[in-house]
Amino acid sequence: xxxxxxxxxxxxxxxxxxxxxxxxxxxxxxxxxxxxxxxxxxxxxxxxxxxxxxxxxxxxxxxxxxxxxxxxxxxxxxxxxxxxxxxxxxxxxxxxxxxxxxxxxxxxxxxxxxxxxxxxxxxxxxxxxxxxxxxxxxxxxxxxxxxxxxxxxxxxxxxxxxxxxxxxxxxxxx
Numbered sequence: 001x002x003x004x005x006x007x008x009x010x011x012x013x014x015x016x017x018x019x020x021x022x023x024x025x026x027x028x029x030x031x032x033x034x035x036x037x038x039x040x041x042x043x044x045x046x047x048x049x050x051x052x053x054x055x056x057x058x059x060x061x062x063x064x065x066x067x068x069x070x071x072x073x074x075x076x077x078x079x080x081x082x083x084x085x086x087x088x089x090x091x092x093x094x095x096x097x098x099x100x101x102x103x104x105x106x107x108x109x110x111x112x113x114x115x116x117x118x119x120x121x122x123x124x125x126x127x128x129x130x131x132x133x134x135x136x137x138x139x140x141x142x143x144x145x146x147x148x149x150x151x152x153x154x155x156x157x158x159x160x161x162x163x164x165x166x167x168x169x170x171x172x173x174x
Contacts, residue, residue, distance in 0.1 A: 029062025108135020
């Protein structure tokens, strides 16, 4: 009887937190745009996975994999958070319950985003993909996207610093 009461209390919460929409755009391996009822678009950042960036090796492959899996399909999603860019972070499910983040990791097109996930089975899937050298794991110098982004930020900061130094020297010479 207690289970029935708990189920009645929490079922409405679950049903409101799970949504569905048609995938209309794939920005990259871990970011999709869906069309909700009322022609409203929503950008979703996939939870628990981080795919190579566009400029990284296998970035296009990750995007293509995501496209092959969900583009044009109606997916279910559960929002878990919001990132600093205002995108909803969500667990996306398709084809009768396949979890997109899990499929990306299993296929070797994404890293388990362990900093934002407690699901160690995703880490095990990543380890298997690495051992089998599937997807991005064929590259012996594969760099995690968060490290790649950090490197790019540092490069950008250095370029800005060098440009400011050049301007200062030009003013001093004038």
